[in-house]
Amino acid sequence: MAYIASATFPNGWLNFELSVLRRLQFSSIALPFTGEPNICLQLKRWRVRVAANDPMTWSFTKALAMVENDSEKLSEAEIESIIEDAYVPRERLDNPTLLNWFNETDAWWLDNVRFNAERLATPYKRAIALTLGMMVGDYVLSFGEDNRQLREPLSLSRVFRQLAETLPFPSDNSLRSKATNQDVRAFVAERRHTDLLFLRLPAPVVQSPASNQTIPGWREEWLQGGGDFWNELERKRAGKLGSRVQSKQQYLELIEDLLHTAAHIPAWAIAHMENGFLATEELVETVNRVRRVDAVYSKDFSDLLGVRAAIVTASG
Structure with missing residues (x-):
């Protein structure tokens, strides 16, 4: 299984994302790969309607509790x-x-x-x-x-x-934010009244990893009631962004395919972790084939994580 969502998200990285999003004009946003929902909590405080999706049950469960939920708490x-x-x-x-x-x-x-x-x-x-x-x-x-x-x-x-x-108190911004556990392509295709697509690119995995041995892996097995689902999950997601890939070219083709699916969404912000597999310039070239790139924002996290972060924005 290639993608099971990010278990941790450093505050500096989150702040970088928020600093870029603050430059954009939008009142609704869709996240196909949400991972940890921290950013969604801040977006709700900005009075943004959030559609938080993730193929993994653990991420969906957190988003249901903290993003879609506007008022309920445990007594x-x-x-x-x-x-x-x-x-x-x-x-x-x-x-x-x-x-x-x-x-x-x-x-x-x-x-x-x-x-x-x-x-x-x-x-x-x-x-x-x-x-x-x-x-x-x-x-x-x-x-x-x-x-x-x-x-x-x-x-x-x-x-x-x-x-x-x-745990953060539920935040009611009078808008109907939503948490879903959908196939990413289907989720993007259904976003008919959304201003901004915020696509956190899943880390590319060329070889089959032991994803069920990661922190998100235990969460998924706890919620699913066991570990028998992994092979079926990988089968369903084969050939889509987030699945195991054979090459950089295949990964770029999967990104381009999803961006074509998102052509009806007016603005995009695409977050990328530059870790040696894919250069930001190659991502920009791929995005430009679908829609003209407006800007590229980057921040160096080499000292902390050994990677650089980049966010590519495009509108059309």
């Missing part, structure tokens, strides 16, 4: 119902693949929280609970061999409560 009683007896084993794990990621105690906690979250009354509250569960799992995986002894035993319910207090 104290609901939080208690989610973490109540979360460490108590049931007859068997619903999702035994958790043991590939976590020790047995943590796996039981996550399995029970996943089970309890499904009993909440609304999709938004379930999404909030699952978002918090993902944050707890990420917290566990942030400990390595050299610092694992610093973890307090049986503390995940307390961590869940603390994270619930830090």
Whole structure:
């Protein structure tokens, strides 16, 4: 599986994206590959209608909780119902693949929280609970061999409560923002009343990676209930942007194909990470074949990430 969305997004990178978007005029935006929804929260504060899509369930779940959701929060009683007896084993794990990621105690906690979250009354509250569960799992995986002894035993319910207090409050900007879990091409084709396409290009992967061994991979397996879906997911997405590619030329062709699909959207901003596979100049040449490029913005993150960021804008 080539694309499973970005697990982390450095603040500097996010600030760069926002600084470019602030230069553009738009009241509605579509993100085919949302990844972490942090940027969407800021866009809602700018009174922008956001359409946040991602092919991965984990990203969609976060966007449902924090982008589409305008008002719902978990009550104290609901939080208690989610973490109540979360460490108590049931007859068997619903999702035994958790043991590939976590020790047995943590796996039981996550399995029970996943089970309890499904009993909440609304999709938004379930999404909030699952978002918090993902944050707890990420917290566990942030400990390595050299610092694992610093973890307090049986503390995940307390961590869940603390994270619930830090989760951004739902923001209602009186516009109907939307979270979707669609095929990217279909999502773009359906955006008939959108001012701006913000396309975060997925990192190109030439060889088949062990994507299910990444941080987003555990999230996806937790939400999907196991790991049996990976091959089918890759089959469905073959030949589309975000799938495994054989060459740079194929990657550029997939970008161009999606941009043709987006020809009805008045303005584009295309975010690219220059990491040695594809030069920004090659991306500009590809975009120019579909629509004239207006500007190219770049920022050097070599010291932090070893890459350069670029955003190409075009309107037509």
